[in-house]
Amino acid sequence: MFFPNCFSEEEIALLRAEAANVLKQDRQEVWREKTGAPRTAFAAHTFSEVFSLLARHPRLVQPLRQLFGEDVYVHQFKLNAKPPSKARCGNGIRITAPGRATTACPSRVR
Amino acid sequence: MNIAVFLDAVMPINGPLFLIPKSHRQGVLDAGHDKLTTSYPLWTLDNETVARLAAQAADDVADSVDRADGVDRTDRVGIVAPAGNPGSVLMFHGNLVHASPPNITPYPRKIVYLTLCAVSNHITKFTRPEWIAHRDFTPIKPVGDDALYEYARVHRVAAE
Numbered sequence: 001m002f003f004p005n006c007f008s009e010e011e012i013a014l015l016r017a018e019a020a021n022v023l024k025q026d027r028q029e030v031w032r033e034k035t036g037a038p039r040t041a042f043a044a045h046t047f048s049e050v051f052s053l054l055a056r057h058p059r060l061v062q063p064l065r066q067l068f069g070e071d072v073y074v075h076q077f078k079l080n081a082k083p084p085s086k087a088r089c090g091n092g093i094r095i096t097a098p099g100r101a102t103t104a105c106p107s108r109v110r
Numbered sequence: 111m112n113i114a115v116f117l118d119a120v121m122p123i124n125g126p127l128f129l130i131p132k133s134h135r136q137g138v139l140d141a142g143h144d145k146l147t148t149s150y151p152l153w154t155l156d157n158e159t160v161a162r163l164a165a166q167a168a169d170d171v172a173d174s175v176d177r178a179d180g181v182d183r184t185d186r187v188g189i190v191a192p193a194g195n196p197g198s199v200l201m202f203h204g205n206l207v208h209a210s211p212p213n214i215t216p217y218p219r220k221i222v223y224l225t226l227c228a229v230s231n232h233i234t235k236f237t238r239p240e241w242i243a244h245r246d247f248t249p250i251k252p253v254g255d256d257a258l259y260e261y262a263r264v265h266r267v268a269a270e
Contacts, residue, residue, distance in 0.1 A: 001200070001201040001202070002192050002194070002198070002199070002200050002201075003198065003199040003200075003201075004194055004195065004198045005194075005195055005197050005198055006115075006197055006198060006199040007115065007196075007197035007199070007258070008197060009196070009197065010258075010259065010262065011197065011258040011259065011262075012117060012196045012197045013262075014258055014261065014262045015115070015117055015222070015258070016117050016118075016196075016220070019117055019220055019222075028241070029241050042241050042242055043241040043242070043244070044222075045224075046241070049261070050258070050261060051222070053253050053257045053258055053261060054115065054222065054224070054258070055224055055250070056250050056251065056252050056253045056257075057252065057253060057255075057257065057258070058252040058253070058254070058255050059199070059255065060113050060115070060199065060224060060226070061226065061250050061252045062252065063201065064111050064113075064201070064226050067111070068111075068228040070228050070229060070230060071228075071229045071249030071250070072111075072226040072227060072228055072229065072249065072250055073226070073227060073229055073232065073244070073246065073247045073248060073249060073250060074224065074225070074226060074244055074246075074250065075225040075226065075227040075232075075233070075243065075244055076223070076224075076225040076242065076243060076244065077222070077223075077224050077225075077244075078222070078223045079117075079220065079221075079222050079223075080220065080221050080222075080223055081218070081220050082124075082125050082210070082212075082213045082218070082219045082220065082221070083213070083218060084124075084213055084214070084215055084216050084217065084218060085212060085213060085214060
């Protein structure tokens, strides 16, 4: 099920600002890439008031209560940063001709 | 049920989530655990299983579309990558096969993944840390629909 623009720009601005706060914290729930870039913050709803509101938000909870016909609980919460990263070889994608892209060494790109 | 809340625009280029439609109907599939590719352990399916599920999903799409307009199509693809503005929400069954490629663009792709589970279906084996697979099965009491606006309003006032 896909709900376009379920949250407004103002609500998302708040969530983004809070995401930045959470991802810079040094704690076991915040996992980092080898480069130190934050990758995933688990359980942010337990230590961030903004994300605790999101985890209890009716626009997320009510559709599932309707679907299951019963109450729901939070099994997992994670903020997945997927930050921009370089491809792992050379300059990564190399444009060879208009409209055609190739990777320098595809087997090593991940 | 998994819920993805897009905090950034999710585009075809910045590591969108891939889904194989209807693959949740296969139940729980045998998966390996890849601890090498990223800093985060990944559940992985073998290529043959992914190919089989994608082919099946492609057939399902072709069936439904062909029935609708009578045109024969044989080039359907059985993997989708929903894109959308920040604030868009995607909900999908916990058994739906999904994955995402790396993000090699300068554009961030932050998504909140919230997994909500029916209380009657709570986990009974505790194999992961509490902060990854929660053990508090208390039913969620929803906040008001304006809770985020209200928080922003109160804290903006407090900051001034």
